Amino acid sequence: MLLFIAAPIVSVVIQSLFTPHEAVLMTVENCGPFGCKEETTIDQDATRELREAKPLGRFVWFDIYTDRGHLAFGEVAEAWNSSDSYGAFFSKLGNLPFYRAMAFTLTYTFVCTPLLIILGLMIALAVNSLHRHLKGLVIFFSLLPMIVSPLIGSLVLFWMLDSRGILGSAIQYLADDPNLSLKASTPLTWIMLIVYGVWNSAPFAFVVFYAGLQTLPQDQIEAAQIDGATRWDRIRYVVIPHLMPLVTFVALIQLMDNFRVFEPIVGFNAEAHATSLSWFIFSDLGGETRQLSAASATSVMTILGVAILLSPVLIRTWRDFKAKK
Amino acid sequence: MASRAQKTPASVFLLSNGFVVFWLIAAAFPFIWTLWGSFKVELDFFSIADWTNALTGRNTEATYGEPFTGAGYYGAWVQENFWRPAINTFIVCFFVVCTSLTIGTLGGYALSRSGYRYTFWLLIIALIFRAMPPITLVAGYLLPFFEWNLWGILPTTIIVLVAINQPFTLWMLHSFFQSIPKELDESAKVDGCTQFQAFRHVIIPVMWPGVITTGLFSFLLAYNDFAVTTMLLSEHNRTMVPEIAAFLGTTQTEGNVMFAVAAVVSATVPLFILVMFFQRQIVSGLTAGAVKG
Numbered sequence: 001m002l003l004f005i006a007a008p009i010v011s012v013v014i015q016s017l018f019t020p021h022e023a024v025l026m027t028v029e030n031c032g033p034f035g036c037k038e039e040t041t042i043d044q045d046a047t048r049e050l051r052e053a054k055p056l057g058r059f060v061w062f063d064i065y066t067d068r069g070h071l072a073f074g075e076v077a078e079a080w081n082s083s084d085s086y087g088a089f090f091s092k093l094g095n096l097p098f099y100r101a102m103a104f105t106l107t108y109t110f111v112c113t114p115l116l117i118i119l120g121l122m123i124a125l126a127v128n129s130l131h132r133h134l135k136g137l138v139i140f141f142s143l144l145p146m147i148v149s150p151l152i153g154s155l156v157l158f159w160m161l162d163s164r165g166i167l168g169s170a171i172q173y174l175a176d177d178p179n180l181s182l183k184a185s186t187p188l189t190w191i192m193l194i195v196y197g198v199w200n201s202a203p204f205a206f207v208v209f210y211a212g213l214q215t216l217p218q219d220q221i222e223a224a225q226i227d228g229a230t231r232w233d234r235i236r237y238v239v240i241p242h243l244m245p246l247v248t249f250v251a252l253i254q255l256m257d258n259f260r261v262f263e264p265i266v267g268f269n270a271e272a273h274a275t276s277l278s279w280f281i282f283s284d285l286g287g288e289t290r291q292l293s294a295a296s297a298t299s300v301m302t303i304l305g306v307a308i309l310l311s312p313v314l315i316r317t318w319r320d321f322k323a324k325k
Numbered sequence: 326m327a328s329r330a331q332k333t334p335a336s337v338f339l340l341s342n343g344f345v346v347f348w349l350i351a352a353a354f355p356f357i358w359t360l361w362g363s364f365k366v367e368l369d370f371f372s373i374a375d376w377t378n379a380l381t382g383r384n385t386e387a388t389y390g391e392p393f394t395g396a397g398y399y400g401a402w403v404q405e406n407f408w409r410p411a412i413n414t415f416i417v418c419f420f421v422v423c424t425s426l427t428i429g430t431l432g433g434y435a436l437s438r439s440g441y442r443y444t445f446w447l448l449i450i451a452l453i454f455r456a457m458p459p460i461t462l463v464a465g466y467l468l469p470f471f472e473w474n475l476w477g478i479l480p481t482t483i484i485v486l487v488a489i490n491q492p493f494t495l496w497m498l499h500s501f502f503q504s505i506p507k508e509l510d511e512s513a514k515v516d517g518c519t520q521f522q523a524f525r526h527v528i529i530p531v532m533w534p535g536v537i538t539t540g541l542f543s544f545l546l547a548y549n550d551f552a553v554t555t556m557l558l559s560e561h562n563r564t565m566v567p568e569i570a571a572f573l574g575t576t577q578t579e580g581n582v583m584f585a586v587a588a589v590v591s592a593t594v595p596l597f598i599l600v601m602f603f604q605r606q607i608v609s610g611l612t613a614g615a616v617k618g
Contacts (some may be wrong), residue, residue, distance in 0.1 A: 123348050126341040136604070138345060141353040143607060148356075149549035149566050152589050155573075156355045159362075159586065166358065199351065208612045222527050231337060263551050282552065291362060314449060 013152065101275040105305075107136045108276065109258040112197040114249055119198060120205025120250070121243070125235065127206070128213045139207070146203040154267030157196055166313050196264050201257065205250045212246045213239070255309050260302075356593065363590045366583065397587030402571075407588055409561070410568035414480060414548065417564055421547040422540050425490045430536060432491075433498030434524060438510065439591045448499060451492035477559030485557060486547050493546070494539050497610065501535030502528075538610035541603055548596070565592045569586055 145153060160167040216239060224234050232235050239248075262278035275283075401407045436444045505528065513523040548566075555567040563571065569592065572585040600607065 039610070094328045122344060126344045126348075129338075129341050130345060138349060139601060139608065140604055141349050143604065144356060144597070145352050147545065147594055147596050147600050147607070149551065151549075151566050151570060152592055155569070155585070156359045159582075160355055160358060168439055203352070204611060207608055209610075266551070269573075278552070282556075291546075310452075314452075318449075 004140050015151075044234050097275070097280065102282045104190065104274045105259060105261065105276040108194060108197060108261050108274075109255060111194050112201070113254045115194070116198045116202045116254060117205050117247060117250055119202040121209050121240075121247075122205040123202065124209035124213055125239070128209060139210075142203045142206055144203075145199050146201065148264035151267045152199060153200055154196055154264040157199070158268050161192060186274070189268070192275055193261075193268060196268070197258060197261065200264075201254055205254070208246050208250050209243055210298045212243045216242055252310075252313050256306065259306060259309060277305070348565045349612055359586060360590055363583070364394055366394065366396065375568075397481065397583035399443045401584040401591065405572070405584055405588075407565075407568065407591065410563050410565045411591070413558075413562055414564040414566075416479060417483055417486065417554075418544050418547045420503070421486045421490060422543045423496045424483070424487045425543045426536060426540050428487070428491060428534065429494030429498045429539060432495050434502050434528065436495070436499045437502035437505075448496065451495050476557065477562060479558070479562055482554060482557045485553055486550060489553065490543050490546050494543060498535060500533070505531060534606070535585070536611075537603075538606045541599070541606055544599075545581040545596075560608070 043099075123142065127135060127142075130138065148156075161171075162168050220238050220242075221234055224238050229237065260278050261276045262282065265274060265276055265279045393448040436447060468508070509527050510520075510523045514520070518526065524578070550564075551566045551570065554564045555570065558564065558567065569585055569588050573582075573587055
């Protein structure tokens with residue numbers, strides 16, 4: 001029996017450990033001169049030489065992390081010293097690619113998540129009061145934005161929002177500006193991406209909240225009603241507290257998913273105005289040079305970001321688990 | 326139950342129904358629009374002069390003599406060989422689903438039946454892996470794959486997708502197996518079954534709902550993946566989603582965006598059918614994790 005339980009676990013451990021191990025090992029040992037942007041001329045020789053000698057590259061500690069493409073300590077310090085106000089400092093910071101990607105990723109994550117929770121909750125409440133036969137149909141259509149590939153979904157929206165597409169024309173008409181293009185301005189691109197993110201993930205929140213509403217105890221609602229609670233009061237003081245665990249769950253999942261926003265940027269062709277950490281890795285990996293070490297450095301920092309996001313949940317799960325023992 | 330006190334006032338009723346209609350339009354209209362537009366020529370789908378052109382298909386009629394045309398589909402499937410990525414997609418999806426379900430079932434069952442502390446750590450590790458963007462892992466894969474000459478072929482991608490998928494499968498099946506009472510195994514063992522026989526004859530017959538749900542989600546992951554498949558597959562072995570992205574790169578200059586539109590519609594159709602048939606499983610899968618908290 002021990003063997004039977006242990007063997008799958010071992011296989012599972014290998015399976016699940018397999019992935020990150022490689023990534024982590026790579027970055028520690030792989031901090032070679034592939035990606036150092038200051039030495040582009042030496043790069044050719046170094047690459048050829050390394051291919052024969054050591055495929056992993058030269059060991060350079062954290063140099064990759066601090067070069068201009070990533071944390072850019074030197075540039076940050078210089079910007080800090082030379083600028084007299086916080087505004088100037090941050091605008092200089094925004095010119096560094098890594099911080100720009102970081103800024104978009106964080107904005108996207110923390111704007112999208114609350115919005116889609118609110119939208120999902122509203123849809124769930126509205127659908128819940130529908131007639132029984134209509135519900136199935138509504139759920140069917142609601143699932144569509146979530147189930148299609150992010151790339152496909154964003155392309156579909158992108159074509160509609162194109163200045164020659166139907167929504168794009170509508171917006172031009174509304175704004176009374178025939179030259180308005182969502183693609184040309186940075187704030188509008190960000191808004192477009194965030195709208196896409198909400199559209200894409202709201203169904204998930206909706207389905208979860210809808211399932212939660214099915215377990216809502218009817219007598220509590222009635223009791224609240226007898227106590228004179230209005231419709232809004234009932235939602236505020238009975239329904240929402242009942243759904244609170246689900247809100248945490250959805251928020252957690254969506255924080256993780258939004259943090260790795262990537263496909264919409266490709267789909268919307270928006271990399272000139274908004275880049276995310278994932279896209280940053282992707283562009284390092286793609287292209288002719290395949291800057292593996294630069295990409296790995298960003299990867300490690302992204303993983304750290306995810307870990308920071310996750311840490312409150314991990315602590316809570318650990319407490320729950322200990323309490324169960 | 327529905328007493329008069331619980332009846333919805335007309336204003337609230339209108340408001341909530343209006344909101345549902347609004348959401349339905351927001352959710353479904355883009356797809357209907359794209360489906361409709363995929364049978365037009367580019368001048369109609371992206372209409373500068375008049376947006377009603379997209380509805381009536383005036384330019385389409387001028388070019389082909391009728392308001393609908395399959396030119397986009399012909400271009401995508403025949404000229405650009407879109408059938409090849411389609412076949413690749415189904416090979417990848419099939420093997421990913423099979424492999425990850427096999428490992429996931431065994432692992433999930435074992436984890437749910439073992440009371441040791443390390444199961445907790447395994448699940449937490451799985452959760453962390455689930456949270457990591459797949460693209461961060463690709464960086465780690467590329468170099469060894471180049472070294473061993475494994476880059477660009479389907480089996481490698483299948484293995485990587487399985488590995489990325491595994492934490493999720495494990496979580497789903499773990500919580501599913503926990504909802505199957507332990508007494509079932511125990512009574513089987515009292516009747517003289519070994520652990521494996523208990524699994525084979527008692528658990529397998531009752532586990533199908535959970536396995537189907539998990540399989541659906543593995544399928545979706547493999548089908549929708551863009552980051553891994555773009556980076557790991559060579560041009561001839563591309564699956565559908567990266568192929569569409571490649572269309573955008575090559576066809577935008579030739580003015581053949583309609584190829585990409587047609588390809589997008591073609592790639593959405595299987596998902597559409599999937600949702601139609603498995604709606605209940607998808608919903609239950611989404612909520613399975615949630616209700617347990």
